[in-house]
Ligand SMILES: [Zn+2]
């Protein structure tokens with residue numbers, strides 16, 4: 001039996017792991033990653049599934065732990081390649097259904113609903129779904145009975161003793177497996193740097209209540225649209241404080257609708273203000289939930305911050321609460337948005353500071369990780385869901401306890417472990433794993449080379465030499481034109497461009513008659529010569545795009 005992590009170990013996002021026993025493979029999660037800034041114009045990043053494509057006839061199913069994008073976001077991009085059934089809890093599948101519909105894939109999808117406490121048999125694997133608490137609803141860990149022993153995959157979790165929906169973390173199930181013997185535990189490492197316990201989702205109540213009551217005018221709360229617990233609490237507290245609620249932003253409206261339909265969100269009749277009435281509604285009696293907590297361009301909150309939202313305007317003494325983590329990488333955009341709000345004299349509250357929290361994490365801190373290790377007492381332990389330092393520290397934390405009887409494996413995406421019949425585990429040769437870049441506008445994969453071009457463009461600009469060639473004689477018509485953008489604004493620019501023109505002339509003159517009739521060769525020669533020259537003169541590598549005009 002092999003476990004093959006294909007994403008999420010040593011990187012944040014795109015969680016995916018394959019389990020293989022004989023000729024049967026199941027895949028746990030298929031998430032995406034939001035790109036770093038340097039991947040210009042790439043909208044999303046998904047795991048490289050070459051390994052699964054090579055073994056396509058063995059792949060039996062994708063099993064999902066929960067609804068977050070870093071666990072389900074890649075499905076629309078990989079499902080057409082794999083054509084396998086998908087298993088997930090009710091809310092997870094409801095959101096996935098919407099996604100697949102948008103991609104025109106719903107008709108061909110085979111979606112199978114599972115529930116916490118239930119089991120599914122897929123080939124040689126028997127999977128029990130164990131309810132765990134996290135920042136969204138309907139989350140499960142997986143206890144996978146394989147021919148060589150039980151593997152537990154926690155998914156994302158924290159141990160919330162007072163969950164908003166009243167459904168507790170199923171400590172008993174983990175303890176039961178611990179008593180039976182667990183071969184290997186794969187566990188969430190996200191918050192390993194935090195000591196103590198992560199606060200309950202309920203911890204935000206005090207501060208939100210205080211802010212809602214004190215707010216002189218309307219309140220806008222922004223959180224992740226999948227944070228159903230948070231949305232529930234905002235609704236409850238708003239009603240309690242004598243305010244009604246409204247919803248803006250596509251993902252917020254969609255998720256609230258889906259969760260409400262599934263009865264996962266309790267919104268009393270008559271408590272919702274219709275979108276078209278928000279502008280005219282009495283501000284002292286209104287709380288609006290808006291998507292866009294990460295200041296995503298064109299999101300509801302980004303528009304509201306510059307007072308450019310169709311349904312809602314904002315101004316002096318309105319209150320905006322960011323009830324979400326400021327995700328590293330998004331700080332600039334978020335703080336720019338917050339600045340806009342302050343300029344409008346809005347009262348803005350965001351994470352940080354000494355008061356009671358307006359946001360809590362959905363991932364376990366050190367003490368919860370220890371509890372889980374102690375309950376499960378696995379033979380082997382493998383940290384997952386984190387960057388390398390987090391995996392490392394999670395391994396170190398497990399090392400300090402006597403909970404793991406065998407080895408702790410610190411591995412990254414692409415590094416398989418084989419579990420043999422005699423209950424031992426070995427590292428095996430890496431398989432192909434990595435990132436695939438997707439431009440969600442075109443839904444097409446982007447080659448690394450495209451991104452490289454974009455990086456050149458952003459850093460060093462573009463140079464377009466335009467050469468007119470007489471189609472009868474093959475001779476140059478006049479001096480070449482050079483158009484530049486984002487390159488050479490300096491005073492010696494003109495001189496460099498003059499020299500560049502000479503280089504183009506020389507390159508063309510020194511070419512053989514055959515070369516001159518083959519424009520692609522001429523273009524390539526000009527590109528190479530100019531690149532060398534410009535790099536030497538300016539230490540830059542602009543994108544060079546020669547254009548040849550026939551005259
Ligand atoms: Zn999650």
Ligand SMILES: [Zn+2]
Pocket residue numbers: 015068070071156385
């Ligand atoms: Zn996650």
